Amino acid sequence: MPSSRPRLLPWPGLNGQPCYLVTDDTGTSHLSRLADEMEAVQLRTGAELLGHARPLLQDRKADVGELRFAGHRLAEALHDALRVAESRGRRLEDREETAPERS
Known part of the structure; x- marks a missing residue:
């Protein structure tokens, strides 16, 4: 069954x-499928970035430029x-709206 509303894509459009x-x-x-793959890459990249940022934030010797970049x-x-x-x-809301009711 088609979605009741457009899918928000993981990349920006014009402007x-x-x-x-x-x-x-x-x-x-x-x-x-391309959007699904991009979402997975974005989430994985965020998790990796968090793994790098935590030690940097605990490092008292980290300079302002490093912290600003992070x-x-x-x-x-x-x-x-x-x-x-x-x-x-x-998309979950759409699935819930189209799911048959259980009696």
Whole structure:
């Protein structure tokens, strides 16, 4: 069954605006699979970045430039993770709305 609303994609559209996919597939199109792969890369990258940032934040010798760089990358990773969460949450809501009721 088609989704009731467009899928929020993990990359920005023109001028940084949200980019959506309108399709009647069930997540099997090339673009849907590409979006799934990109979400996985974004989440994995965020986890790796967090692994590097924690020791840096505990290092009293870390300079302002290093901390600022880590902060910017962490903010980017958080932005990506929130976009993935929003997109997946919408798709879960769609599935719940179309799921048959149990009696």
